[in-house]
Amino acid sequence: MWTLGLLKTIKDPKYIVYSDTKIVMIRDMYPKAKFHFLVVSKEEIVGIGNVSMKHISLLEHMQQKATAYVEKNFSNVNFKYGYHAKPSMHRLHLHVISDDMESEFLKTKKHWNSFTTGFLLNSSDVIQQLKTLGKIKIPSSTECEKMLSKDLTCHQCNTTLSNMPKLKQHIRTHNYTRY
Numbered sequence: 001m002w003t004l005g006l007l008k009t010i011k012d013p014k015y016i017v018y019s020d021t022k023i024v025m026i027r028d029m030y031p032k033a034k035f036h037f038l039v040v041s042k043e044e045i046v047g048i049g050n051v052s053m054k055h056i057s058l059l060e061h062m063q064q065k066a067t068a069y070v071e072k073n074f075s076n077v078n079f080k081y082g083y084h085a086k087p088s089m090h091r092l093h094l095h096v097i098s099d100d101m102e103s104e105f106l107k108t109k110k111h112w113n114s115f116t117t118g119f120l121l122n123s124s125d126v127i128q129q130l131k132t133l134g135k136i137k138i139p140s141s142t143e144c145e146k147m148l149s150k151d152l153t154c155h156q157c158n159t160t161l162s163n164m165p166k167l168k169q170h171i172r173t174h175n176y177t178r179y
Contacts, residue, residue, distance in 0.1 A: 006091045010040050018069055022061050025069060025096075030105040032115055035077060035098040039066050045092040048083040048121065049138055056130050059094075063123045066096045074098070082120035086144045094123055100175045101155060107164060110148045116155040117147040 009015050010024040017037065018025040028036040039062045045051060051059065063081060070079050078099045087093070097115060106112060113119060118139065129136050139147065151160045152167045156174045161167040 006038070006040055006089050006093060010042075010091075018065060020065070022058060023065060025065060028095075028097075031097075032103050032106045032111055033098045033101050034103065035074060035079070035096075036103070037066070037069070037096040039094040039096060041092040043092075046090050047087040047092055048085070048126065048136060051092065051126075051130070051136060053130055053134055056127060059123070059127050059130070062094045063127065066094060066123075070096065080115070080120065081123040083123065083126060084114055085119050085121055085139050085147075086141065095120065099155070101171055102168070102175060106168070109150075109152055109164070112152055112164070112167065113148045113150050116153070117150060119144055119147040 006026075009026055009029060012026075015026040015029065016024060017027060022042055023039050024042065025037055025039045028038055041058060041062070043058065045055065066081055070077070080095070080097050080099060082095050082097075083093075084095070095115070101112070101115065121136070121138070126136050152162070152164065153160050154167065154170055154174070156171065159170060161170055
């Protein structure tokens with residue numbers, strides 16, 4: 001079953017960039033930006049919807065290790081850290097993704113919107129919600145579908161484009177001097 005693919009990848013040395021007793025950080029096999037990593041929990045947690053207050057220290061650890069890795073290896077690159085509201089892959093994982101959003105694997109509106117809308121729950125916000133509310137505000141299935149089907153809009157300047165090839169051409173105008 002492809003939804004369990006992370007369990008295989010976290011054991012493959014060619015993808016692992018960091019590992020400790022709680023997490024494994026891997027290169028995404030199908031990156032949606034120039035730099036895209038996943039911080040995967042070693043604890044068997046299906047996804048962000050299964051997290052409770054007892055997992056605060058794990059989420060903080062995931063965020064801290066991701067931030068430390070980025071700061072050490074990518075001095076001039078901006079990253080987002082977040083969890084998909086309705087993840088497609090089983091096992092809790094934090095996306096660590098550069099904001100260029102340039103990739104041959106970024107092919108569909110759903111891919112684009114899963115990283116450029118509220119569908120990507122900011123890691124710091126998730127941790128804060130757990131601490132203050134005792135739970136995470138996860139958008140409903142209907143809200144998630146609306147976010148994933150939104151028009152293709154540039155994440156840098158809010159220009160709306162009609163298709164992925166035009167969007168990809170447009171975002172290169174923002175990224176041409178970077179990295």
